[in-house]
């Protein structure tokens with residue numbers, strides 16, 4: 001519909017075409033015949049609170065929610081400073097050695113000047129947030145809306161709740177300079193392999209990934225080297241960023257070294 005034909009945009013128009021079928025123009029999208037919703041106007045649907053709400057959940061509108069997640073995430077984390085992501089099982093109980101290691105990791109990372117970013121959930125995430133918060137550092141939780149809602153753990157001091165995994169995952173890799181990965185299941189493996197893929201494809205550079213716990217991770221690393229690498233499915237270089245240790249202090253030292261490599265002292269200012 002043209003803007004100068006005297007009719008409200010997006011409403012029914014006699015076109016002169018067969019049967020004067022209603023036409024609706026939504027930006028670049030044209031709808032005709034039964035695709036046009038019952039001839040109601042935009043403001044009518046806005047004010048008619050009893051009306052159908054399906055449009056709220058339509059994919060084109062979902063884009064705005066997705067966009068909002070990026071805007072809110074970028075806004076909340078813009079001034080975070082150097083940070084490390086800590087990942088691990090949501091099911092790690094508080095009396096498990098992995099919980100203690102995650103807590104120690106959170107604390108040591110803060111002592112080394114890092115903010116700590118986790119998935120904001122229970123288990124290893126909670127432990128890392130606890131260590132970071134108790135050490136007086138910045139304890140970030142990027143939560144995810146799940147059908148079995150567990151909410152942000154109580155040790156998250158800066159929390160954002162995401163609906164979309166992909167928006168949340170962007171925040172992890174954008175704001176963390178490396179990952180410490182404790183024993184975990186599918187969620188942890190997803191986060192681990194996303195980081196390795198982004199390094200392999202040079203989407204992120206200088207991004208150390210430290211797996212904590214030889215007993216848990218050696219089998220996986222052995223398979224990556226003995227099968228995936230041996231059969232040419234990845235290259236030695238792709239695994240260069242990956243180390244395994246039982247020593248949290250060493251894991252944090254790896255992050256510090258990477259930070260020093262990535263952020264050398266700034267060049268002297270030029271005289272004006």
Ligand SMILES: C/C(=C\CNc1ncnc2c1ncn2[C@@H]1O[C@H](COP(=O)(O)O)[C@@H](O)[C@H]1O)CO
Nearest residue numbers: 087088089090091119121150184185186187188
């Ligand atoms: C399973 C339970 C709660 C799940 N709650 C979560 N909250 C936030 N983030 C989560 C949650 N579950 C998984 N994640 C993400 O995946 C990683 C852990 O997954 P895993 O399969 O447990 O290894 C973790 O790093 C999060 O980013 C009930 O307790």
